[in-house]
Amino acid sequence: MKIATYNVNGVNGRLNVIVRWLGETSPDIVCLQELKSPDAKFPAKAIEAAGYGAIWHGQKSWNGVAILAKGKEPLQTRNGLPGDPGDMHSRYIEAAIGGMVVGCLYLPNGNPYPGPKFEYKLKWFQRLTKYAAELLELGVPVVIAGDYNVMPTELDVYKPERWLDDALFRIEVRDAYRDLVGQGWTDALRTLHPGERIYTFWDYFRNAYARDAGLRIDHFLLSPTVAKRLVMAGVDKDVRGWEHTSDHAPVWIELAEDGQKRKRRKK
Template structure:
């Protein structure tokens, strides 16, 4: 089973690249973030023609998440919102059972500028994620939490620079929240497979950063203990970031036996 995560940065604008990647990479399950599309604007028909069923929570502007399943496998949605704040109306979490695996698709808040209310929301959201995923872990279900966490876990997950030092993605509080997920038992799949390589998943559009490989690793796939034992391989499909009119992210993926 191949499971991938991809921040598409506008699912309709970048639909050709998304469809080309699905055709070449053939993930069995794909988590998408930053749809930038309302519920009715999601390209369900095009994805169905490409061989994928879908569940999604759309939202205009910056948010929206989706889970795709190859060969039109059933997607049994279990949650459409991250619990813990009934007033949070941002579309950042979708959870479903697909082919025997519980899949959580996450799009964590960016948190900039920091300090400030957006950073406070980011930390509160990550705290809620820790609380909820601890319950998933306790359930014993084979689970993967995949998506754009908007956290650079360690200095080795970003190119040598000081230009990001004040950014919300690298702040100690955000890194501590991510580290707590690992302490709770979740395995960082890309780091399991590549302990010493950067494995960047994001390159800003600014200052020719993709060509310079000035990247960050902010897209992650976290595995429950049962899935960690089944991890065969992992990687990042960097080539799609070099296509014309790309997302600023590249898909990350895992293969489970």
């Protein structure tokens, strides 16, 4: 089973890129972030024509998350992160697919630091951590994938000394991510690439992609039963070089089927 996460930076404006990527890579499950589209304008027909069922939680001009499943309809289990009924941002959606719970998230950016946006990010992280613990307690296979807007270590950012006061690299945010993973989650990409500088985002400015001046901010967290099935993980970096593409690249994992002997590979 192949699962991918992709911050598309506008689902309608990047639709040709998304459909091309789906056709070339054929993931079984896809988590999309930053749709920047209200629910009524989500391109459901184009996604269906590409062979995928979908659920989505949109918002005009901002945020937005979706989950796609090849050849089937995801069964939605949650729309929105619990813990704050007044938070109307479209940042979390969840589905049951193939005996697995898949959560798709778009964690707040938090800039500028300091300020209310940064405080909102930390509170959102706290809510996520609380809810993630509840998911682990269920003992079911869970994947939480998406744009976490955090570089966990210096290995995950080009020239880390330049990012010390950025909300994506502040120590409070890295500590929050470490606490989340410490519950018992596996960071899939880092597990299979423990010492490698591997990025998932390159800014549009300053020729960042050509210089490989990137960030690793898109992550897969796997519950223990899913982590045992992890065999591959990688980034479709070339997609970042396509015309009219997002500033993120798709990230993916491959899981062995239940009961199969796994042999981990890197790519």
